[in-house]
Amino acid sequence: MDIATVIGILIAFGLVGFAIGPGLMGFVDVPSILIVIGGTLGVILVGYPMQKVIGLVGVILKAFMYKVQAGKDVIAELVELAQVVRKDGILALESKVGDIENEFMAKGLQMAIDGQEPSEIEDILYMEMDKISGRHTEGADMLTACGTYAPSMGMIGTLVGLVLMLSNMEDPSSIGPSMSVALLTTFYGALLANILFLPWAGKLKTRSTEELLVLEIILTGIQSLVAGENPRVMEQKLLGYLPPKERKSAFD
Numbered sequence: 001m002d003i004a005t006v007i008g009i010l011i012a013f014g015l016v017g018f019a020i021g022p023g024l025m026g027f028v029d030v031p032s033i034l035i036v037i038g039g040t041l042g043v044i045l046v047g048y049p050m051q052k053v054i055g056l057v058g059v060i061l062k063a064f065m066y067k068v069q070a071g072k073d074v075i076a077e078l079v080e081l082a083q084v085v086r087k088d089g090i091l092a093l094e095s096k097v098g099d100i101e102n103e104f105m106a107k108g109l110q111m112a113i114d115g116q117e118p119s120e121i122e123d124i125l126y127m128e129m130d131k132i133s134g135r136h137t138e139g140a141d142m143l144t145a146c147g148t149y150a151p152s153m154g155m156i157g158t159l160v161g162l163v164l165m166l167s168n169m170e171d172p173s174s175i176g177p178s179m180s181v182a183l184l185t186t187f188y189g190a191l192l193a194n195i196l197f198l199p200w201a202g203k204l205k206t207r208s209t210e211e212l213l214v215l216e217i218i219l220t221g222i223q224s225l226v227a228g229e230n231p232r233v234m235e236q237k238l239l240g241y242l243p244p245k246e247r248k249s250a251f252d
Contacts, residue, residue: 005064005203012195032157032184036192039153040146048142059139063203068210069102071217072246075238078221079250081109082231090225104128104215108222118226125219129212136208140201147197154189158182217241 020027044053077100084092094113100106104125111121161182217238224234232251239247 002064029180029184032181032188035157035185036150036153036188040149043149044146047145056142060200063200066207068207069214071214071242074214074217076250079231079235082225082234085225086231105218108218112222112226118223129215133212136204140204143197143201147193150192150197151189154186157185213241
């Protein structure tokens, strides 16, 4: 679990709750909640297929649960495989593919073991990286759309509340509830957009960048394995993907 996401949400909502103080229940208005949450869901259904909207739950969970494999660990694993190849040949990896947890790496190695041309391996893996990037972008875009629609629905709720208030000015008892709807819908929309939807979208974009970097390291490593490069040379090439402070050679 990404503890930073959880802590960030708790801090943000906690500070808002602290600012509200003991009058917290005064900020709970069911019609306003229905307008913002229900309206945002409805607009998302208009803009995206049902299957994609249902899958949005899984996309949100990735902001909490998904963990990208560290680049330095991937490089260490590839260097270990390169030493096996240098000693016993590429076919010696046949017994090790089943133990590799990273599906992208396992797929690339299996193609190398099967004797596919390096250009074919590269094309297939690049295509898979492109599809992964597309899925990540789509998920982040959906959350960004939610962050755009929620405040918009809040504004619609505000207009509804104002119309109700102005149409019943002769009844003072109706002014308070109507004004509550007018103000709280904007509040809810801003809250959902700026504490949840837009930060989640940003987190997913960061996760996507990190994962694609790891996949590129794997692809470069597999190309080196197929070419039979010296493990030291391959390691130095792969370490170039990492920040200087994370570059640590297995041969030191």
